[in-house]
Amino acid sequence: MKRNKKRQAELKAKTQSSSLEFQTMWGARQKMTEVNAEVEGRIREELQVLNNMGVAGDMLTLKTLLDDIQLTMGASAEHSRGILAGSVVAYCLGLEPTNPYETGAELDPQEFRPPLQLTVSYDNEIRNQVVDHLKSKGCNVTTYLGQPLLKLPNINVVIRRVVKA
Helix, strand or coil: CHHHHHHHHHHHHHHHHHHHHHHHHHHHHHHCCCCCHHHHHHHHHHHHHHHHHCCHHHHHHHHHHHHHHHHHHCCCCCEEECHHHHCHHHHHHCCCCCCHHHHCCCCCHHHCCCCEEEEEEEECCCHHHHHHHHHHCCCCEEEECCEEEEECCCEEEEEEEECCC
């Protein structure tokens, strides 16, 4: 019985890993003008580290949640910070709005330590609605230093406001 559960867990992790790789490469082809050997190598290196950490499922969940916010509310994150902010994988998945190659952001995948941190910012007018939407989807949203915090098993996402002048 134990062996069967272990096998199921391994199969689930492999499926999530494959899905994360597919969606990342798909996003890279959609968002980048050229996916050369350097870009592909950086993506594969980040994917290997993320998969070894066991965060593939959380990355996919976060992508689904942010895509749902974009689709239902028409709101997308304006900018982000945190360890995932310089990640090519996060950019390709749509978790990070800025291409790290355009900004020159370098990321050392060896810096990845769970829980990974990401801060996303939404317009002041919509931020509370985004938080309410996440709560309605059954997400674990708490507060951290007065900011809403979406807690996934291996990723913490702070949801900040952008106040426009």
